[in-house]
Amino acid sequence: MKQWPYHFQSSMSNVLVIVAALMAIFLVIYGLYRILRNPFHYPYFVRSFDVSRKRNVDIEDYIDKYLCSEFGWNCIVEHHNTIINWKKRTESYIQTCILKKRRTRQLYEIIDDNFAFRFKTVRDQTRYRQQNYVKTSYKVSVLDSEIAVDWDWLVQRHRKLERIGFEATLKEYHSRDQRRQMTKELRQQIMKRDHYTCQNCGKYMPDGVGLQIDHIIPISKGGKTVASNLQVLCSKCNGRKGNRRTT
Ligand SMILES: [Zn+2]
The missing domain is CATH 1.10.30.50 (DNA Binding (I), subunit A)
Structure with missing residues (x-):
């Protein structure tokens, strides 16, 4: 039976010790990162409008139409309440945390009420892929425009639309060319x-x-x-x- 020379065995165990130590250090750093990083996610409202094959797209027009529909307005009100409840829930959760001060700071870092409601217009684009001399088409959604507003902006907008009976978008209603x-x-x-x-x-x-x-x-x-x-x-x-x- 062949015996490994002694110095080889000892260098093997040295390598194992170094690997174990590195793994331990990595785990500690990763654990610390997991504990210290911001655990909160702001609940944004996101809504996209499909504007494929439409020209001269005005995103505010699409928001108006969305606000004019009962469904759209209900979604927005509901989401406004979701944000309020999320804040309350998170704040009371922080009271139970050991890192109370850090968590409070982290929470206020990500609160983004001024841009809570995000609207996008997207359009489908046809692209082509060449594979083995065969050209195939596939569709991708491309961002057309994007706007982020706060709750007050939407309330004011809704009020203005209410005044004209939700019959048109503000741009249509105030257009000089009726x-x-x-x-x-x-x-x-x-x-x-x-x-x-x-x-x-x-x-x-x-x-x-x-x-x-x-x-x-x-x-x-x-x-x-x-x-x-x-x-x-x-x-x-x-x-x-x-x-x-x-x-
Ligand atoms: Zn008649």
Whole structure:
């Protein structure tokens, strides 16, 4: 049987001791890092809007639409409460910590109320991958724009939208070109709402041809292109209204 020479055995055990010591030091450092690092995560509100194939995207317009929907506003209010509760819970948790002072400082370091609500617009982009002479396409989401606001900003915005009956975004409502706000979708929506019936003489025109969308308060007098200020008129009645207005 072959015996290892003595000096080799002793250098082997020396190496083992050094490795064990290094591991112990690593574990202590890692343990300290785990204990001392900031354990808190601020609960941001994140919402992205898909703006694929849309041009001239204004992110505030998308936020307005989100705020106008009951669902969107509820999500925001709910999240506002989540943040308040998270703060309360974390603060009472800190009271039970040994590193109370450090934890308090760490908590206030990450509280980010001014930018708590984050909105993004993203668009799908088609990219191509070449593999073995075969070109395949795949989609990726690309960030288009991004904005972070606080709770007060959203409350004020919501209040302004409430004042105009949640009928349009602020930009649409205050646009100087109200005629441009008339979209195909809005036109269809008003036709459907008014049952394809002239709101003056009651003529029913189910194909919609000959029906016109009328501003109840004319744009020239400050009327807006919003559902409550629109009605369906037949061309005859609309013509008559036009005459009356000019005389
Ligand atoms: Zn009519």
